[in-house]
Amino acid sequence: MSHTQVSESNGEWRQMEREFADRTLKCSDCGNDFVWTAGEQAFFYDKHLQNEPKRCKPCKQAKNERLAAITAAQTSGIRQRIEVSVQCARCGQQTTVPFYPSQGRPVFCRSCFLAGRAANDADAEQH
Ligand SMILES: [Zn+2]
Ligand SMILES: [Zn+2]
Numbered sequence: 001m002s003h004t005q006v007s008e009s010n011g012e013w014r015q016m017e018r019e020f021a022d023r024t025l026k027c028s029d030c031g032n033d034f035v036w037t038a039g040e041q042a043f044f045y046d047k048h049l050q051n052e053p054k055r056c057k058p059c060k061q062a063k064n065e066r067l068a069a070i071t072a073a074q075t076s077g078i079r080q081r082i083e084v085s086v087q088c089a090r091c092g093q094q095t096t097v098p099f100y101p102s103q104g105r106p107v108f109c110r111s112c113f114l115a116g117r118a119a120n121d122a123d124a125e126q127h
Pocket of ligand 1 (some may be wrong): 027028030031032055056057058059099110
Protein backbone atom coordinates (compact mmCIF):
# COMPACT_ATOMS: atom_id res chain seq x y z
CA MET A 1 0.00 0.00 0.00
CA SER A 2 2.82 2.34 -0.72
CA HIS A 3 2.14 5.12 -3.09
CA THR A 4 5.48 5.64 -4.60
CA GLN A 5 4.46 8.02 -7.28
CA VAL A 6 7.83 9.30 -8.13
CA SER A 7 7.48 10.40 -11.66
CA GLU A 8 10.48 9.26 -13.51
CA SER A 9 11.26 11.25 -16.55
CA ASN A 10 11.30 8.15 -18.74
CA GLY A 11 15.02 8.00 -18.32
CA GLU A 12 15.14 10.94 -20.59
CA TRP A 13 17.96 12.88 -19.12
CA ARG A 14 18.89 15.75 -21.26
CA GLN A 15 22.34 15.73 -22.70
CA MET A 16 22.72 19.43 -22.17
CA GLU A 17 22.16 19.23 -18.47
CA ARG A 18 23.36 22.43 -16.93
CA GLU A 19 26.49 22.06 -14.92
CA PHE A 20 26.33 25.62 -13.72
CA ALA A 21 23.57 27.68 -12.29
CA ASP A 22 23.46 31.43 -12.21
CA ARG A 23 24.96 32.75 -9.03
CA THR A 24 24.45 36.05 -7.33
CA LEU A 25 27.59 37.79 -6.20
CA LYS A 26 28.17 41.09 -4.49
CA CYS A 27 30.08 43.76 -6.30
CA SER A 28 33.11 44.92 -4.32
CA ASP A 29 32.86 48.39 -5.80
CA CYS A 30 29.22 49.45 -5.68
CA GLY A 31 27.96 46.77 -3.27
CA ASN A 32 25.13 45.75 -5.55
CA ASP A 33 24.30 42.15 -6.26
CA PHE A 34 25.04 40.98 -9.73
CA VAL A 35 24.49 37.73 -11.54
CA TRP A 36 27.38 35.56 -12.48
CA THR A 37 25.72 33.62 -15.21
CA ALA A 38 26.13 29.92 -15.82
CA GLY A 39 27.68 30.69 -19.18
CA GLU A 40 30.29 32.93 -17.62
CA GLN A 41 31.06 30.31 -15.02
CA ALA A 42 31.54 27.70 -17.72
CA PHE A 43 33.96 30.04 -19.46
CA PHE A 44 35.68 30.70 -16.16
CA TYR A 45 36.27 27.04 -15.41
CA ASP A 46 37.11 26.28 -18.99
CA LYS A 47 39.94 28.80 -18.81
CA HIS A 48 40.96 27.56 -15.34
CA LEU A 49 40.67 31.03 -13.96
CA GLN A 50 41.28 31.41 -10.26
CA ASN A 51 39.67 34.62 -9.17
CA GLU A 52 35.93 34.80 -9.18
CA PRO A 53 34.54 38.06 -10.49
CA LYS A 54 34.36 40.71 -7.81
CA ARG A 55 32.66 43.44 -9.75
CA CYS A 56 29.45 43.86 -11.62
CA LYS A 57 29.68 44.58 -15.32
CA PRO A 58 29.47 48.39 -15.13
CA CYS A 59 32.07 48.52 -12.37
CA LYS A 60 34.32 46.11 -14.21
CA GLN A 61 34.05 48.20 -17.32
CA ALA A 62 34.63 51.38 -15.36
CA LYS A 63 37.70 49.86 -13.78
CA ASN A 64 39.05 48.75 -17.13
CA GLU A 65 38.48 52.20 -18.57
CA ARG A 66 40.17 53.72 -15.58
CA LEU A 67 43.18 51.47 -15.95
CA ALA A 68 43.32 52.08 -19.68
CA ALA A 69 43.18 55.83 -19.18
CA ILE A 70 45.88 55.70 -16.53
CA THR A 71 48.07 53.53 -18.73
CA ALA A 72 47.50 55.84 -21.67
CA ALA A 73 48.35 58.87 -19.55
CA GLN A 74 51.49 57.18 -18.28
CA THR A 75 52.71 56.08 -21.69
CA SER A 76 51.97 59.37 -23.38
CA GLY A 77 53.14 61.44 -20.45
CA ILE A 78 50.26 63.75 -21.11
CA ARG A 79 47.45 64.14 -18.68
CA GLN A 80 44.47 63.27 -20.73
CA ARG A 81 41.14 64.87 -20.55
CA ILE A 82 39.09 62.17 -18.95
CA GLU A 83 35.46 61.40 -18.96
CA VAL A 84 34.20 58.76 -16.60
CA SER A 85 30.72 57.39 -16.98
CA VAL A 86 28.90 57.25 -13.65
CA GLN A 87 25.42 57.13 -12.26
CA CYS A 88 24.32 60.21 -10.38
CA ALA A 89 23.80 59.37 -6.70
CA ARG A 90 20.93 61.79 -6.49
CA CYS A 91 18.79 61.59 -9.62
CA GLY A 92 20.12 58.25 -10.88
CA GLN A 93 20.88 59.59 -14.31
CA GLN A 94 23.81 58.29 -16.25
CA THR A 95 26.32 61.07 -16.57
CA THR A 96 29.98 61.67 -17.17
CA VAL A 97 32.41 63.41 -14.87
CA PRO A 98 35.88 64.75 -15.67
CA PHE A 99 37.55 62.87 -12.80
CA TYR A 100 37.86 59.41 -11.35
CA PRO A 101 35.34 59.04 -8.54
CA SER A 102 36.71 57.56 -5.35
CA GLN A 103 35.22 54.33 -4.16
CA GLY A 104 32.16 54.65 -2.00
CA ARG A 105 31.88 58.37 -2.56
CA PRO A 106 28.63 59.56 -4.14
CA VAL A 107 28.95 61.15 -7.52
CA PHE A 108 26.48 63.68 -8.82
CA CYS A 109 25.65 64.91 -12.24
CA ARG A 110 26.43 68.53 -12.88
CA SER A 111 22.96 69.89 -12.12
CA CYS A 112 22.58 67.85 -8.91
CA PHE A 113 26.06 68.86 -7.84
CA LEU A 114 25.23 72.53 -8.35
CA ALA A 115 21.81 72.10 -6.74
CA GLY A 116 23.41 70.40 -3.73
CA ARG A 117 25.96 73.15 -3.38
CA ALA A 118 23.27 75.82 -3.63
CA ALA A 119 21.27 74.01 -0.93
CA ASN A 120 24.29 73.86 1.33
CA ASP A 121 24.93 77.53 0.85
CA ALA A 122 21.34 78.32 1.66
CA ASP A 123 21.51 76.15 4.78
CA ALA A 124 24.65 77.84 5.93
CA GLU A 125 23.06 81.23 5.56
CA GLN A 126 19.86 80.31 7.38
CA HIS A 127 21.58 78.82 10.40
ZN1 LIG B 1 29.33 47.37 -9.15
ZN1 LIG C 1 21.73 64.07 -10.92
